[in-house]
Amino acid sequence: xxxxxxxxxxxxWSAEAARIPVRDADDWDDxxxxxxxxxxxxxxxxxxxxADVEDLTAxxxxxxxxARHRYRHDIAAFSTWLLTIARRVAIDHFRTRCKSAPxxxxxxxxxxxxxxxxxxxxxxxxxxxxxxxxxxxxxxREILALKYGADMTNRDIARITGLSESNVGTIVHRTVKDLxxxx
Amino acid sequence: MDDEFMYxxxxxxxxxxxxxxxxRLGEHESEGFxxxxxxxxxxxxxxxxxxxxxxxxxxxxxxAAVAATLVLFAFPAVRASAQAFLNxxxxxxxxxxxxxxxxxxQLGPSGLDVRALIGQQIxxxxxxxxxxxxxxxxxxxxxxxxxxxLPSVVAPGLVIVRTEVEGExxxxxxxxxxxxxxxxxxxxxxxxRPPAGLDGQVATVRVxxxxxxxxxxxxxxxxxxxxxxxxVTLPASVDLAALGEIGLRIVGFDADQxxxxxxxxxxxxxxxxxxxxxxxxxxxxDIHGNRGLFVESTERSDLxxxxxxxxxxxxxxxxxxxxxxxxxxxESVQ
Numbered sequence: 001x002x003x004x005x006x007x008x009x010x011x012x013w014s015a016e017a018a019r020i021p022v023r024d025a026d027d028w029d030d031x032x033x034x035x036x037x038x039x040x041x042x043x044x045x046x047x048x049x050x051a052d053v054e055d056l057t058a059x060x061x062x063x064x065x066x067a068r069h070r071y072r073h074d075i076a077a078f079s080t081w082l083l084t085i086a087r088r089v090a091i092d093h094f095r096t097r098c099k100s101a102p103x104x105x106x107x108x109x110x111x112x113x114x115x116x117x118x119x120x121x122x123x124x125x126x127x128x129x130x131x132x133x134x135x136x137x138x139x140x141r142e143i144l145a146l147k148y149g150a151d152m153t154n155r156d157i158a159r160i161t162g163l164s165e166s167n168v169g170t171i172v173h174r175t176v177k178d179l180x181x182x183x
Numbered sequence: 184m185d186d187e188f189m190y191x192x193x194x195x196x197x198x199x200x201x202x203x204x205x206x207r208l209g210e211h212e213s214e215g216f217x218x219x220x221x222x223x224x225x226x227x228x229x230x231x232x233x234x235x236x237x238x239x240x241x242x243x244x245x246x247a248a249v250a251a252t253l254v255l256f257a258f259p260a261v262r263a264s265a266q267a268f269l270n271x272x273x274x275x276x277x278x279x280x281x282x283x284x285x286x287x288x289q290l291g292p293s294g295l296d297v298r299a300l301i302g303q304q305i306x307x308x309x310x311x312x313x314x315x316x317x318x319x320x321x322x323x324x325x326x327x328x329x330x331x332x333l334p335s336v337v338a339p340g341l342v343i344v345r346t347e348v349e350g351e352x353x354x355x356x357x358x359x360x361x362x363x364x365x366x367x368x369x370x371x372x373x374x375x376r377p378p379a380g381l382d383g384q385v386a387t388v389r390v391x392x393x394x395x396x397x398x399x400x401x402x403x404x405x406x407x408x409x410x411x412x413x414x415v416t417l418p419a420s421v422d423l424a425a426l427g428e429i430g431l432r433i434v435g436f437d438a439d440q441x442x443x444x445x446x447x448x449x450x451x452x453x454x455x456x457x458x459x460x461x462x463x464x465x466x467x468x469d470i471h472g473n474r475g476l477f478v479e480s481t482e483r484s485d486l487x488x489x490x491x492x493x494x495x496x497x498x499x500x501x502x503x504x505x506x507x508x509x510x511x512x513x514e515s516v517q
Contacts, residue, residue, distance in 0.1 A: 032205060040196045048192075057196070058204050065208050067439070084446045125191040133192070148189045159449055162424040176186045183188050 032061070035079055038150045039086050045145035046090045048130045056093055060086040080156050083146065087160060090142070132179050140175045147172055276453045277476035277490045281460035283435030306357075308387075311350025314395065323348050327392040329411055329496060336515035338508045340400035349393040358384040358421075363429065372432050378425040387416040398502075403485075405502030405512070412497050423450035435460070454497075456490065470498075470513050477506070489513045 039060050043053040063085050133141055139161075146152045146160065154172065158165040317323045324331040326348040358381040367375065391411035398405040417423070428445035434457065436444065448455075458465055458478055465478040468489065475491030485503030489510060492498070500513050 029205070032208070033201070036196060036201060036204075041193050044192055044194055054196070054200050057200075058207070061204060061208060067443075081443070081447055084443055087446075088442070125188070129188065129191045144189070148186075149193065160446055162422060162446070164419075173184060176184060176189060180185060180188065 031078070035082055036061070038079060039082060041149035041151075042083060042086050042145050043090065043149070045133060045149035046142060047093065048134060052093065056086070056089050060089050063089065077156070079150075079152070080159060083150050083152065083156075084160055086150075087142070087146075090145075094138070128183065129179075132182060136175065140171060143168060143171050144175060276449070276474055276492070277456055278448065278453050279456045279458050279465035279476055279478060280431065280434060281463075282457040284459050284462075306355040307353075308355055309351055309353035311352065311392075314347040314349040314393075316345055316347045320346065323394045323396075326350075327394045327410065329392075329394070329409065331394055332409060332498075332516050333396065334407065334500075334512040334515040335517055336511050337398065338400070338405070338504050338512065341398040341403075341405060342400070344397050344399045346394065346396045349395070351392050352388075352390040354388045356386045356388060358382055358386075366433065367429065370433060374438060375429055375432055377429065378422040380420055381426075384418050384421055386418075386421070389414045389416075403503060405500065405504060407512075407516070408497075408499040408501075410497050412492060412495055424448075426450075427455075430455075454490075468510060468513075470510075470516075475513070477510070479506070 036057065040053060040057045043056045047053060047056060060082065064082055067085075133144065136144070143157060143161065143163075146157045147154075152160075154168045155165050157163075157168045161168070163171075315326070317326060320331045320333070323346050358377075360377045360382045363377045363381070367373070367377075390413045393408060393410040396407045398407070424445045427448060427450050428441050431441035431444055432438070456465075456476060456478065462482055463478060463480050465476060468475045468477045468491075470489070470491040471493055473491050473493050475489060478488045478490075480486035483503075486501075487503060487506070487509055488499060488501040490497070490499045491513065498513070498516060500509060502509065504512070
């Protein structure tokens, strides 16, 4: 079942219809497994701390689950709605923590599919990128997190952030170019 | 642009985390949705308001609200304030927003009055007067400057009784932070304030000519409306999402819901259609592959509307036919 169909079935758009209890656990599973990596990676780029990333991802999904009757698929794609919640969770996180996460914790999770050498190389790249991201302004970092972490289009990022699509494109291009020069 | 390196930070959540979170969410499933007490102000206050109102008063009030709303989004004769509200967007999509009628009544007898919301500095630049009846569709097309269409399928017994064209409207609206703040204060909303820099900002609203074709069969009427999309020119510095969030709060959404909706609505392309909460239902429909909106009163069978946009034109059909017939007529417009 496609994500869209699962969304419309599990997360009905009208308040009246949404009062029908969710029964189809399989639909929710499809949705959950499709969107979890996007939210998870949004936080990896936005926050850069493995432990916090999992906590923040969990918080986002718990908030979304509790507020699922408010989702309106006539207004936005489910992923956009979910990332809107994630964005607010990140803002709350920074508001309460008031500090950036340790960069070294942002390294990739070791994988049994990679050799130790490959892991070391990847970790090095991850550290470098995390270090560069940490020096960006909150707005630049958030936009890159939505772009490269959550895999969103410039148009969707514009809708979430309130910036124009061209402005998002400009910020992405300029920031990545700058990072590339320092890579 | 070479941005391959930007993907280096992406990772895969561990299976342990995925499974444990899924299990935790599963435990919430038995809890269902948020408790009614934590739902939107809209629904709660609407319910409590009704319980304090006599049945007859409620009927009249809701009936009037439904009628007013349907008239509002059916592009009626000039109502400068309503038009200023409706046309702050170039219409691509329609989205229904349930409105707490009781809450709007707090704004005074004028109800949803944009003059009260965004200031009294509305200057009408073009007011063409009442609609003019035309004799042929060709005349209508010429007057409105659009290719006039009609449904090829019409409910049995319905015949065209008149076609009229309403001329172009244009108005200039100047932002007024103090007035908007007064409205928020009057409604007890203290956690949001008008965006900085709103004062003195000028928006120009243009509503192109509207063609209205009225069908009738005895006392039953169906109106088909078509027009170019309304347009608004706004300074780039105006924060539409922030203004939209305020608007949603005013009509009764709670803080979280208003913020989330405001951030996800495409304010530059979505026409917000206010519908009375508890007295109407709405759903998304597909007209020629375009996302449209079907709205109906739950208390009066003769108040239904289909709205959609296509190729820069906005269409609407109102009347009391069955849902299937309304949609069939809308689908047959060509």
